[in-house]
Amino acid sequence: MSETIPRVATVAEVRRAIGEVRALGASVGMVPTMGALHEGHLSLIRAARAENDTVVVSIFVNPTQFGPNEDLKRYPRMLARDCELSQAAGADLVFCPTEEEMYPAGFATWVDVEGLTEGLCGRSRPGHFRGVCTVVTKLLNICAPDRAYFGEKDAQQLAVITRMVRDLDMPIAIVPCVTVRESDGLAMSSRNVRLTPEERAEAPALYRALTRAKELVAIGERDAAVLDRAIRDALTEAPLGEVDYVEIVSAETLAPVTAIAGTCVVALAVRFDGSGTRLIDNIRLSA
Amino acid sequence: MSETIPRVATVAEVRRAIGEVRALGASVGMVPTMGALHEGHLSLIRAARAENDTVVVSIFVNPTQFGPNEDLKRYPRMLARDCELSQAAGADLVFCPTEEEMYPAGFATWVDVEGLTEGLCGRSRPGHFRGVCTVVTKLLNICAPDRAYFGEKDAQQLAVITRMVRDLDMPIAIVPCVTVRESDGLAMSSRNVRLTPEERAEAPALYRALTRAKELVAIGERDAAVLDRAIRDALTEAPLGEVDYVEIVSAETLAPVTAIAGTCVVALAVRFDGSGTRLIDNIRLSA
Numbered sequence: 001m002s003e004t005i006p007r008v009a010t011v012a013e014v015r016r017a018i019g020e021v022r023a024l025g026a027s028v029g030m031v032p033t034m035g036a037l038h039e040g041h042l043s044l045i046r047a048a049r050a051e052n053d054t055v056v057v058s059i060f061v062n063p064t065q066f067g068p069n070e071d072l073k074r075y076p077r078m079l080a081r082d083c084e085l086s087q088a089a090g091a092d093l094v095f096c097p098t099e100e101e102m103y104p105a106g107f108a109t110w111v112d113v114e115g116l117t118e119g120l121c122g123r124s125r126p127g128h129f130r131g132v133c134t135v136v137t138k139l140l141n142i143c144a145p146d147r148a149y150f151g152e153k154d155a156q157q158l159a160v161i162t163r164m165v166r167d168l169d170m171p172i173a174i175v176p177c178v179t180v181r182e183s184d185g186l187a188m189s190s191r192n193v194r195l196t197p198e199e200r201a202e203a204p205a206l207y208r209a210l211t212r213a214k215e216l217v218a219i220g221e222r223d224a225a226v227l228d229r230a231i232r233d234a235l236t237e238a239p240l241g242e243v244d245y246v247e248i249v250s251a252e253t254l255a256p257v258t259a260i261a262g263t264c265v266v267a268l269a270v271r272f273d274g275s276g277t278r279l280i281d282n283i284r285l286s287a
Numbered sequence: 288m289s290e291t292i293p294r295v296a297t298v299a300e301v302r303r304a305i306g307e308v309r310a311l312g313a314s315v316g317m318v319p320t321m322g323a324l325h326e327g328h329l330s331l332i333r334a335a336r337a338e339n340d341t342v343v344v345s346i347f348v349n350p351t352q353f354g355p356n357e358d359l360k361r362y363p364r365m366l367a368r369d370c371e372l373s374q375a376a377g378a379d380l381v382f383c384p385t386e387e388e389m390y391p392a393g394f395a396t397w398v399d400v401e402g403l404t405e406g407l408c409g410r411s412r413p414g415h416f417r418g419v420c421t422v423v424t425k426l427l428n429i430c431a432p433d434r435a436y437f438g439e440k441d442a443q444q445l446a447v448i449t450r451m452v453r454d455l456d457m458p459i460a461i462v463p464c465v466t467v468r469e470s471d472g473l474a475m476s477s478r479n480v481r482l483t484p485e486e487r488a489e490a491p492a493l494y495r496a497l498t499r500a501k502e503l504v505a506i507g508e509r510d511a512a513v514l515d516r517a518i519r520d521a522l523t524e525a526p527l528g529e530v531d532y533v534e535i536v537s538a539e540t541l542a543p544v545t546a547i548a549g550t551c552v553v554a555l556a557v558r559f560d561g562s563g564t565r566l567i568d569n570i571r572l573s574a
Contacts, residue, residue, distance in 0.1 A: 011456060106540075109420075109454035114395045133396075134455075141456040167396035169298060171429040253393075268299045272485075 001086065005087035008096045014095040018056065018143055021092075026053035031091070032136060032146035035059040036190035040180040042089040044149040047177050049090030056143050057086040059080065059094040061103060065131030072277065078191055084161060088127050095143065097112045111137045113160045113167070116254050120156045120267050125258040126245050132157055134163050142164070148172055153179040153187050155265050155282040159254055179231055179281075187281045199272040202238035203279060207272055209234035213248075215264050217285050222260045224248040231268065244269035244278065245282040251284060292374035294381045298429050301382045305343065305430055306381075313340035317432035318378070319423060322346040323477035325364040329376040331436040334464050336377030336402050339441045344373040345382040347389060352418030358563065363477055380429065389425060398424045400454070403541050407443045407554050408567065411531050419444055419449050427452070427459055436458055440466040440474050442552050442569040444540055466568075468494065475570045486559040489525035490566060493557055496521035497570040500535075500553050504572050509547045511535040517536040522557065531556035531565065538571060545572045 004240050008014045016067050018028060029052030031044045048055045059082055083094050102283035107281035116122075140148060150158045162174045180188045185207035186200075193202060209231045216230055249256050251263040266283035295301045305315060310389045316339030318331045335342045346369055353359035370381050385549050394513045397417050403409075404416035427435060467475045472494035473487075482490060496518045503517055536543050538550040564571035 015458070021551060104451070107454050109398065109400045109451045111455075112397050112399065114397065141458065144458070149551075163393070164396045167394050167425075168398075169425045171302070171431070194454065212524045 004090060007084050007093055007096060010101055011093075011097070013054070013144060014093070020055070022144075023053045026206065027052045027147075028052055028145040030057060030140070030143050030148045031055070031057045032139050032148065033057060033059055033151075034061045034075065034190065034194075035083045035096075036078060036080045036083045038180075038190060038192075040151050040153060040188035044151060045086060045089035045091050045179050047175065048149050049148065051147060051175075052145075054093070056093045056095055056145065057091045058097075058139050058143070059083075059086075060095075060097055060139070062102070062131055062133070062135040063099060064103070064134060064158075065098045065128050067125055067127060068119050070125070074276075075195070085194055095139075096209060100135060101137065110134050111164065111168075113164050116156070116160050116163055118135075118255060119249065119256065120245060120247055121269060122156065123271070127173045129157070129160050133160065136161055137164070137168070142171055146174060146190075147175050149175045149177055152176050152284075153177060153189070153281065154266055156254060158239070159252075167281055183212070187279075188258055189279060191277050191279065194275050194277045196240075196275050197271060199240050199274055199277065202240050203272075204233055204240070205238035206268060206281045207283075208237065209268065209280060210266055214285055216285055217260055219286070222258065222287060224256075224258050227266065231266065234248065235268070236272065237272060240274055241270040241272050241279075244271055247249055262287065289482055292370050292378060294383060295415040298346055298384070300513060301380070301429060304380055305341070309431075313548065314325055315339055315341045315343060315430065315432040316436075317426070317435045318342070318344045319426050319437075320344060320369075321344055321348045321362065321477065322369045322383075322386065323480075324369045324372045325467075325475045325477060325479075327438050327440060327475035329372060330380050330467050331438060331464050332373060332376035334462065335434065335436050337493065338434060338462075339432075341379045341380070342378045343382055343432065344378040345384075345426050345430070346370075346373075346385055347382075347422070347558035349389075349418055349422040349427070350386060351390070351421060352415050353555060355415060356414055358411070358478075361563075363480065378385045378478065382426075397421050398450050398455075399450065402449050403443070403450055406541060406543065408556060409443065411556070414445050416444070420447065423448055424451070424455070424457075426446065427457055432459060432557070434462050434480050435453060436462045436464055438466060439463050439571075440476070440568065442554055444542060445523055446517075446539075468513055472498070474566075476565065476566060478564050481562050481564045482559060483527075483562050486527050486561055486564065489527050490559075491525055492522055492528070493555060493568045494570075496555065497553055497568060501570055501572055503573070504547055509574060510545070511545050511547065514547070514553065518553065518555065522555070525557065527557050527561055528566075531558055532565070 029048030111133040184204040271281045316335030399422040430441040556567045
């Protein structure tokens, strides 16, 4: 008979549980998620497991990071399965608060990162990163981990949270983890399951386009406009998808570059309107 | 030969010093200040001394809470004296960072509290509370105290910080401390020293006006408009002052009330343009 992973839903309970292991001198790693766990999340949990005495996974579909016309209601929820997967990947505790626990009546405080949040996904998702920053600040304050793990797939989120934690002097290391992909290259995402079979067949074109850009840089191309055209050309292999953005930006500032120099990120977002699914992906390039 | 209080200027140093006492199991109280300490601040330090094993005073004139036309450059600075006063009041450590330490290049993160910051001082000082919330978040994250002490003189600041700490789940108790006054009733403020002698002679009219409102409530007056008129009438005793606001608000939400019910705050701000000094004061009233 296997024991099931402890699952707590209140701030007081998770603080008590973490306080107990802290009192024994344990280090704490945290993986904040919105659930619907896939191999990408599990790789974060495994990384946390390898580096900390105790691993906490939070599962909370954060309403404040969804826009009014976005997919909050349709976002997949599968808590029992997520708890099992978390445990199998090495988690010790799941924190799954309610909306009321996280945003009680009278809630009025918001955390914003300027600049980094304006381009890329920030342009088409106003308020998204304000919701992300606010909920991540809360989760980090509640669990007070030594390290928190985020995937490079959400490149802008990773840059924003890294900046936020540094700017607000939170005593926490933000650990980036490489994007996990399906065998055909599609980046793992909780939203992939919503693609129609036809969309799913086209979706690997996103990563192929990014790979094409990397190949061009490898043979000496530096002009961002040339790379942009090559990427958009490669994305025509996904005719069911509509390009939201293709951007080539500095890895640190996320500001657009005109030529590849230092480390850059090529990021893109494509909407598949048949299923109402928006996918993002990115690749890092160094000149 | 008396030892002088340890004074550190970097985040790393203050964390190390606090970490050392934490490792011994000590509790930590914090008093965030902008220096130019007066009896009001010292009462906060004494309260912290009584309730904690270690007391940290921060002294930082926070530029982000001053508007472009405000008195940042003229704000009094007297660090050596402030360190002596802190030590005499019971502090163990002074944290006095530079602007560069608190706001390094690329700083981009801000904390906002909505609603509570819109009236009272927020109306005439746009951005003020954003600066206050951001620097207090940083200072609390840097020092990680068990308790932080704030004066009731800055009633709106106290309400905003209390809400912020609750909303962001910071594991810190915000302890309010009563306003300390000169013998003539003027609330202690670092800005009082800047008043001209004539303005200083008129300044006790602020507290007399608040006291007049309290007396009226004590004999049964409940109408906020009547109280407002009585306060403004009493403020004519300070003809060198120009009323910025008089507001009667709910103590909890800071929303204006039309009648006294439950606990209310009467708050006012008066500008003395001769010296360019703006004073605030407030009083709590219960029906």
